[in-house]
Every structure is written in C-alpha cells, then in structure tokens.
Amino acid sequence: MDEKRSEQSSAARVGVRARGGSLAPGSVVGDGRYRLLAQFGIDERAGAHLWRARDGQLRRDVALTLLVGDPADAESARMARRTLERAAHAAKFTHDGVARVLDVLSLGSGVTSSEGLLGVVVTEWTKGTDLIDLVAEHPVAPLTAARMVQKLAEAVERAHHSGLVLGLDHPQRLRLTTDGTLRLAFPGPLPDATLRDDVKAIGAVLYLLLTGRWALPGGPAAIPAAPHAPNGRLVPPRSLQPAVPAELSSLAVRTIEDGGHGGIRTSAAILRALEMAAEAEEHTQLIKAQAAAGIKPEDDGTVWTTKKPVKDKAKRRKLALGVTVLVVAAVAI
Incomplete structure (x- = not known):
C-alpha cells in the first residue's frame, strides 16, 4: 500500500473533523504555517489529533500532534501544557526509533486562541x-x-x-x-x-x-x-x-x-x-x-x-x- 492510499484509509477510519474545531485537509494551523494534508489517527485520551502536514516556510512534510481543546477549560489547558513540556524535553533526544521533535507550539507562542488548539508538537515526517x-x-x-x-x-x-x-x-x-x-x-x-x-x-x-x-x-x-x-x-x-x-x-x-x-x-x-x-x-x-x-x-x-x-x-x-x-x-x- 502506498502512502496516498494509506492516507485515504486513515481519513476514512478516523474522520477529518475535530471536536470544537474544523480540522480538515487544506486547513492551516500554527498561525498559518502548517497546511494539513491527511489525518492518521486520534488519541482520545489526550485529545491528540495526528496529522501529516506541509511546512509552508521550510517546504517539507512534517508530523503534527494537535492538542485539541478549549483554552477556557483550566484542567485541559494544564494537561496540554504538561504534554508540551515533556515533548520539549525530548527535543534533544535522537534515536532511529523516534521521530525528531522539531518544534513545540503553545497558546500565544505559535498557536492563536481562534484555532481551537491547546498546543502542537511538530516532528519530522516518517515515511512508511x-x-x-x-x-x-x-x-x-x-x-x-x-x-x-x-x-x-x-x-x-x-x-x-x-x-x-x-x-x-x-x-x-x-x-x-x-x-x-x-x-x-x-x-x-x-x-x-x-x-x-x-x-x-x-x-x-x-x-x-x-x-x-x-x-x-x-x-x-x-x-x-x-x-x-x-x-x-x-x-x-x-x-x-x-x-x-x-x-x-x-x-x-x-x-x-x-x-x-x-x-x-x-x-x-x-x-x-x-x-x-x-x-x-x-x-x-x-x-x-x-x-x-x-x-x-x-x-x-x-x-x-x-x-x-x-x-x-x-x-x-x-x-x-x-x-x-x-x-x-x-x-x-
């Protein structure tokens, strides 16, 4: 199965619309920098939506873990901050078994309040x-x-x-x-x-x-x-x-x-x-x-x-x- 077919089957399985937002292929996130290409899953435990996207500035594909939630929900915001902190700590970790963390975006720092997101973890795209x-x-x-x-x-x-x-x-x-x-x-x-x-x-x-x-x-x-x-x-x-x-x-x-x-x-x-x-x-x-x-x-x-x-x-x-x-x-x- 090639990646295009894989993206199509993934979208069919998980859907393309997030709770409280409109995450769909072609949408942009990260203050307009990343264009969503295809969704590959949802980790419901963390409100984490897993996407392949295109970095408009560096012109390369990346993997995005989008933390979807309401910024007014204090507990959700706290949990998202903790996840982002842990991802940021892993940015210096390098191993072939883990995609390299390229950036971590949070509210007011790469993510706007109108996006319906609590944060974004940006990693290199893994072919396969x-x-x-x-x-x-x-x-x-x-x-x-x-x-x-x-x-x-x-x-x-x-x-x-x-x-x-x-x-x-x-x-x-x-x-x-x-x-x-x-x-x-x-x-x-x-x-x-x-x-x-x-x-x-x-x-x-x-x-x-x-x-x-x-x-x-x-x-x-x-x-x-x-x-x-x-x-x-x-x-x-x-x-x-x-x-x-x-x-x-x-x-x-x-x-x-x-x-x-x-x-x-x-x-x-x-x-x-x-x-x-x-x-x-x-x-x-x-x-x-x-x-x-x-x-x-x-x-x-x-x-x-x-x-x-x-x-x-x-x-x-x-x-x-x-x-x-x-x-x-x-x-x-």
Whole structure:
C-alpha cells in the first residue's frame, strides 16, 4: 500500500473533523504555517489529533500532534501544557526509533486562541505505512514481529536512561518505516505517563503484531480489543494464534500485566527477553528448513552445515530484518 492510499484509509477510519474545531485537509494551523494534508489517527485520551502536514516556510512534510481543546477549560489547558513540556524535553533526544521533535507550539507562542488548539508538537515526517494497515489483513510472522519491536525497545531503553518517557502506548502514534522497523512518529506523552507505561506499550505492540488486537485501554476503534479470560487475565497470543511460539506469547503477556510473578518491568529486561525469544525462534526455523531439505539434526539439536555460523548479533539481526523488509515492501513507500 502506498502512502496516498494509506492516507485515504486513515481519513476514512478516523474522520477529518475535530471536536470544537474544523480540522480538515487544506486547513492551516500554527498561525498559518502548517497546511494539513491527511489525518492518521486520534488519541482520545489526550485529545491528540495526528496529522501529516506541509511546512509552508521550510517546504517539507512534517508530523503534527494537535492538542485539541478549549483554552477556557483550566484542567485541559494544564494537561496540554504538561504534554508540551515533556515533548520539549525530548527535543534533544535522537534515536532511529523516534521521530525528531522539531518544534513545540503553545497558546500565544505559535498557536492563536481562534484555532481551537491547546498546543502542537511538530516532528519530522516518517515515511512508511500505518501500523494498523500492517495488521489489518493478518498478524505478522513471530520472528519478524520480534525484530520489529526490538528497535522500539532500544529507543525506550535509551530514553529511560535519560529520564524521558516517550508515550508510545497508542498504536496510531507508531509507523512502520521503509526499512521494516517500528518508529514513534507522533511523540507527545500523556501528562501522567510513566516509564512503566512505555514498557507495557512495548508488550502491547508485540501483542498487536502477533494477534491483530490491542491489549491496553484507550485504543482506536479500528483495532479489536484483546480478549480477557473470566478471571480477568489477558488471553495469551498463542491461544489466539497457535503458530505463535510460547516464549513470545509469554513475553507479551508478562510485559503488559502488572500482577503476578515473572513480570517484565523494565526496558532492559524486555530487550534481553526479546533477543532470547528471537534467537530461539531463529533456531526453530533453521531446524524446520533443514528438515524440509532432508537434513536431520543430532540428538543434542546440532545441525551440521557447510556454512559458517553467524556469530555477530548485528549481522543476525540484519538477516532477520531482510525478511521484514520483504513483508513491508508491499505496503510501504
């Protein structure tokens, strides 16, 4: 799917008119600087409308997180200020997994009172495709899903070392880049978002890729909610998609849920778990491929081959991402 078709499907899903305003393609915001092109989602929890726009001054496309609200509403204005402050703090943060914050506009400083906005976060535009479009037809292959999530988890780990919360706990804020990795395209964390919320979001993204369902509150109507068992526990991905390896299924649930033993609470822990689960799945796929070729492993699981093993983790990841790029090629530009 190319970006034009993606924009059209996104507009159909989320609509083009905001509460209390008239945000529509062709409208201008930011004191006339940014012309809206296409809407890519709405994070209802924050009144955040996610748009692709054209910067009239620098003549480039950008991503806008528009905080819609009434300036006379003191609580809404306070929450918007907190989100803008957090976005401004992230302006110096650089990582391939997060779109760079270019500017933060607030009332009286780039935003006029007549616009129906409480603020705007301006970031570089991320080429690729919607995360929702990727899972619309069928879930992603487990190994590909694990490798996609790793880049995002690396970004979270680095941000948390700097004391930053990224706020990636809404699937429409994420996009799949042309090289097959996930990226936070519309930064702007909720006022009360925590480091733990970022970690849970990583698990929710993995759950979404494996099942096509969203496991956190406040998700968009375009994505079915993840089911829960009668006891309130989250149904594991493996119960919905039997092809999902037990390790990845457990990893997703342990990262999302707050209670119980064996939970994953930090970005460092989920990075380690993702690497282990991905390596285990790579080994499984290798054995299956060798079996299909008539090569039998030894009793201890060893597979004899004339090829030298790839010891470099970065090289192994590139090989795995090669499969990802093939998946993305049909849906991204």
